[in-house]
Amino acid sequence: MHQPSAPDSPAPDPAPDNAGPSPASAAPGSFHTQPVSYVRRGSRLQGRRQQAWDDYAEAFVIDVPRVAGDTSVDPGYEFDAEAAFGRRAPLVVEIGSGLGEAVCHAAQEHPEWNFLAVEVYRPGLAQTLLRIGTKQLSNVRVVQANAPEVLATMLPAGSVAELWVFFPDPWHKTRHHKRRLVKDSFAPLAARVLEPGGLWRLATDWSSYAIQMREVGNAAAGFVNVHDGERTGPASPLTQVWESGVEQEVGGAPVREGKAPVSTGNASQGEGMDELGGWAPRFEGRALTSFEQKAHEAGRGIFDLTFRRTGD
Ligand SMILES: C[S@@+](CC[C@H](N)C(=O)[O-])C[C@H]1O[C@@H](n2cnc3c(N)ncnc32)[C@H](O)[C@@H]1O
Numbered sequence: 001m002h003q004p005s006a007p008d009s010p011a012p013d014p015a016p017d018n019a020g021p022s023p024a025s026a027a028p029g030s031f032h033t034q035p036v037s038y039v040r041r042g043s044r045l046q047g048r049r050q051q052a053w054d055d056y057a058e059a060f061v062i063d064v065p066r067v068a069g070d071t072s073v074d075p076g077y078e079f080d081a082e083a084a085f086g087r088r089a090p091l092v093v094e095i096g097s098g099l100g101e102a103v104c105h106a107a108q109e110h111p112e113w114n115f116l117a118v119e120v121y122r123p124g125l126a127q128t129l130l131r132i133g134t135k136q137l138s139n140v141r142v143v144q145a146n147a148p149e150v151l152a153t154m155l156p157a158g159s160v161a162e163l164w165v166f167f168p169d170p171w172h173k174t175r176h177h178k179r180r181l182v183k184d185s186f187a188p189l190a191a192r193v194l195e196p197g198g199l200w201r202l203a204t205d206w207s208s209y210a211i212q213m214r215e216v217g218n219a220a221a222g223f224v225n226v227h228d229g230e231r232t233g234p235a236s237p238l239t240q241v242w243e244s245g246v247e248q249e250v251g252g253a254p255v256r257e258g259k260a261p262v263s264t265g266n267a268s269q270g271e272g273m274d275e276l277g278g279w280a281p282r283f284e285g286r287a288l289t290s291f292e293q294k295a296h297e298a299g300r301g302i303f304d305l306t307f308r309r310t311g312d
Pocket residue numbers: 012015036037038095096097098099101118119120121124145146147148165166167168169181289290291292
């Protein structure tokens with residue numbers, strides 16, 4: 001996993017940064033009684049995306065048996081990577097792959113690895129198929145599915161070399177934090193699928209979510225923080241974001257719920273020093289996606305974390 005690249009795609013459709021609860025049409029709205037981390041967005045395909053679906057779905061989309069709705073996974077179904085890819089190779093799984101920028105770039109850089117893109121948003125998967133076709137990649141498969149279900153039952157235990165979660169929807173408001181993908185209940189699912197020594201890589205551009213990710217990973221059974229204790233104090237991206245006060249405003253408007261900043265409890269300039277650290281350097285294998293580019297343009301910080309699966 002090396003060498004970031006410039007984005008090679010149009011900007012993605014907007015993520016539901018401040019989306020409310022799923023509408024009734026978003027069935028199933030929960031998995032194991034937990035609210036899902038996404039809102040239902042349009043699934044209609046047009047133009048090049050429809051054409052890409054027609055041309056490539058049969059070869060590259062994993063046809064998953066469903067139980068309720070088109071993002072569910074029948075818990076009795078198990079993914080056979082060797083059959084799907086026609087070979088045995090280390091498997092990288094990207095959760096919430098969006099338009100496929102990161103996964104397709106990495107797949108091109110690493111033809112010796114297999115890549116599975118997991119995404120609920122069908123137009124995003126169609127765009128990923130378009131990239132697969134344009135780049136003539138043979139080592140990427142995509143699945144339209146709710147990630148926790150993929151990790152809980154679809155992927156065989158210990159079958160994944162790397163699990164990537166890059167820029168998941170931040171769900172800023174406190175009352176929506178339960179919708180965040182990376183929370184305590186996610187860690188055992190990540191631990192289940194990763195092989196001993198496997199890596200769980202995370203990135204976000206929001207400090208509140210970064211803190212939550214760090215807490216979840218540091219506390220999770222079966223993981224160690226690869227960069228434990230690194231980048232503390234002034235070197236911490238968290239200290240830098242607190243120092244800059246950049247998260248107090250997004251697009252010129254204050255990001256607030258009531259009186260409290262929604263993104264961080266320490267959003268005022270000069271408030272707080274992160275003594276814990278544990279931040280990874282930017283993952284070189286991650287292409288600069290449109291989401292990350294927008295964060296840079298807004299002056300926000302980028303937080304990377306890497307946890308290694310210990311052998312049990
Ligand atoms: C903010 S976007 C980031 C996309 C991409 N990782 C990037 O950096 O460009 C988050 C993506 O996660 C997807 N997503 C959210 N919850 C998901 C879930 N439970 N399972 C699969 N995908 C999910 C959304 O549809 C969205 O495309």
